[in-house]
Amino acid sequence: MELMKLEIVTPSGVIFDAEVKQVTLPGSEGEFGVLPKHATLVSLLDTGVIVIEKADGSEVAVAINSGYVKVDEEKTTCIVDGAVALSGGDSDLAKALEAAKELLKSAESSNTAIASAVAKVEQIGKSL
Amino acid sequence: MANLKEIKRKIGSVKNTQKTTNAMKLVSSAKLKRTEELAKRSRVYAAKLTELLNEIAQKMHHSNAEGLDNVFFKDASNPKRVDIIFITADKGLCGGFNSQTIKRTSQLIADYKAKGVKLRLRAVGRKGIDFFKFNNVELNDEIIGLSAAPDFAQAAEFISEVSESYVNGETDKIILVHNGYVNMITQEIRQDQVLPVDASKIELSSKSTSELEVEPDDDDTLLDALVKRYVEYTMYYSLIDSLAAEHSARMQAMDAATKNAKEMVKELNVKYNKARQESITTELIEIISGMESMK
Numbered sequence: 536m537e538l539m540k541l542e543i544v545t546p547s548g549v550i551f552d553a554e555v556k557q558v559t560l561p562g563s564e565g566e567f568g569v570l571p572k573h574a575t576l577v578s579l580l581d582t583g584v585i586v587i588e589k590a591d592g593s594e595v596a597v598a599i600n601s602g603y604v605k606v607d608e609e610k611t612t613c614i615v616d617g618a619v620a621l622s623g624g625d626s627d628l629a630k631a632l633e634a635a636k637e638l639l640k641s642a643e644s645s646n647t648a649i650a651s652a653v654a655k656v657e658q659i660g661k662s663l
Numbered sequence: 664m665a666n667l668k669e670i671k672r673k674i675g676s677v678k679n680t681q682k683t684t685n686a687m688k689l690v691s692s693a694k695l696k697r698t699e700e701l702a703k704r705s706r707v708y709a710a711k712l713t714e715l716l717n718e719i720a721q722k723m724h725h726s727n728a729e730g731l732d733n734v735f736f737k738d739a740s741n742p743k744r745v746d747i748i749f750i751t752a753d754k755g756l757c758g759g760f761n762s763q764t765i766k767r768t769s770q771l772i773a774d775y776k777a778k779g780v781k782l783r784l785r786a787v788g789r790k791g792i793d794f795f796k797f798n799n800v801e802l803n804d805e806i807i808g809l810s811a812a813p814d815f816a817q818a819a820e821f822i823s824e825v826s827e828s829y830v831n832g833e834t835d836k837i838i839l840v841h842n843g844y845v846n847m848i849t850q851e852i853r854q855d856q857v858l859p860v861d862a863s864k865i866e867l868s869s870k871s872t873s874e875l876e877v878e879p880d881d882d883d884t885l886l887d888a889l890v891k892r893y894v895e896y897t898m899y900y901s902l903i904d905s906l907a908a909e910h911s912a913r914m915q916a917m918d919a920a921t922k923n924a925k926e927m928v929k930e931l932n933v934k935y936n937k938a939r940q941e942s943i944t945t946e947l948i949e950i951i952s953g954m955e956s957m958k
Contacts, residue, residue, distance in 0.1 A: 544711050546815065546896070548704035576876040577719060579885055603889065605715050614711050 538590055539571035540610040543597060545618050551587070551597065558611060559586040560604055569606050576606040580615065582642040583652045584615070584659070596621045596659045598635035598652065600642035617642075621659055632660045667942065674928055681924035686915035687756070690922060695847075695910035702844065702903045706860045706904035709900050716889050719877070720860065733883065734830060734892045737859045742835035744781040746803075746825055747771055748857075748898075749904045751791035753811045757913035760850060763792040764842045767852050771840065772800075783834065785825065785900070810909075813902035815895075822857075824900040826891065829858050839897065844907035848915060852903070857897055 541558055543551035559568045561583025585597040602615030619635040639652045720736065740922055749768045751761045768784075768791070775782055783803040786792045788810040804824070809817055828834050836856065843853040877885055 542711075544708050546705055546708050546899075549707055574876060577715065577885065578877070580886060603712075603715060603885075603892075605718065612711055612715070614708065614715060 536573040537641060541587060543613045543615060543618060545615055550618055550620060555587050557588040569611055572608050573606050573627050578604050580604055582648045583640055584655045585613065598639055598656055600638055632656060667938050670931055670938060674931045674935065677924050677927050677931065681921055684917045684920040684924060685787050685794045688914055688921060691910045691914040691917060694878060695907060695914060698903060698907040698910055705900055705903060709896055712893055712896055718890065719886055731934065733859050733886055735858060738860050739836045743782060744834045745775055745836045745838060746783045746785060748785045748787065748825065748839045749791055750810050750911045751788035753789040755790060756916060757909055759914035760842055760909055760912035763852055764840060765791055765794050767854065768840050792829045810902060812862060813899060813906060815899050818899040819895040822895055824914060826858060826894050839901055841905040842902045843904045844911055847911055847949055850908040850912055855897065857894055888943050
């Protein structure tokens with residue numbers, strides 16, 4: 536399977552930088568998935584959860600409040616204001632979940648977007 | 664004898680000063696390290712954001728025959744009203760750090776005044792505010808405490824007021840002056856045009872071949888949001904940059920002060936020893952001559 540580069544950058548540094556199979560992003564016009572060789576695209580990101588399928592098939596979720604994404608054939612760059620990563624097998628998962636919910640609730644976004652994002656985070660917390 | 668005592672007192676006082684300056688130097692070097700780290704991390708974000716903004720502006724440039732007609736990309740070669748924001752430290756004792764910024768700002772003011780441009784000044788940091796107040800220059804906005812502890816929310820609030828007045832047409836150009844950090848021993852005055860975004864600086868080099876798609880479809884929504892974020896971040900980054908420069912300047916100044924104090928103690932010690940020897944010699948001569956006269 537082909538891979539593409541994914542970068543997630545926040546004001547406090549790069550939090551994700553690796554080769555991935557697929558990524559699902561919470562665009563302002565609706566959620567969309569990106570596979571390698573996607574056409575060039577720039578979109579606003581809404582409050583929500585970025586779901587990443589890593590090269591080894593495992594899934595990672597990152598809760599974000601808002602930002603932008605720039606997609607081109609080789610590389611996807613997410614520029615977000617605030618992000619909390621939720622990954623499986625992490626001993627601090629409970630803490631991360633709390634932090635993610637906190638972040639989502641503080642976002643300046645519509646209540647429905649926040650509610651659906653929080654629900655998603657909870658779901659991910661259960662499945663991990 | 665009074666002279667001896669005097670010198671001894673002086674040595675003590677200089678030694679105390681040396682201790683203080685040395686401590687300040689250590690504090691600044693610790694703070695510099697932290698600020699440098701902060702700057703390094705936010706630099707990545709700033710770089711990506713600028714890159715994205717450039718790409719979108721470029722795309723709009725191509726799709727629109729007359730170039731960009733967005734309000735943020737206006738031509739500002741002949742502005743009528745200019746806002747100048749300048750960042751200084753809240754504290755002194757950092758060499759020429761503050762005076763350099765003030766000098767450049769004054770120069771800018773003089774330049775624009777000569778062209779008959781209306782000016783508004785916005786000051787960040789106590790030192791700059793004090794200087795211009797003392798010289799009876801009117802300041803439109805002043806904020807203390809932000810340059811010592813940069814905070815994104817506060818910086819955004821400060822700058823959004825300025826960019827709002829830009830959007831409303833109250834000003835044609837916003838310039839940001841600050842003293843930036845280059846390395847441990849060098850600072851450099853930076854003068855950035857915050858708004859309008861300088862379209863000529865945008866690099867027209869696209870690696871991607873496919874047409875850039877934008878979501879939401881309305882170009883302006885995305886661009887407005889991006890520019891707003893870009894401006895906020897420019898402000899925030901300048902504050903961090905300025906703080907790093909302040910600490911490095913203070914470190915240098917305090918290092919020089921410590922060295923000078925050391926030199927002074929050395930000189931005073933020589934003086935003290937000379938004075939001591941002199942007094943011993945005089946005493947000896949007195950004793951000898953006294954004995955001679957008794958013979």
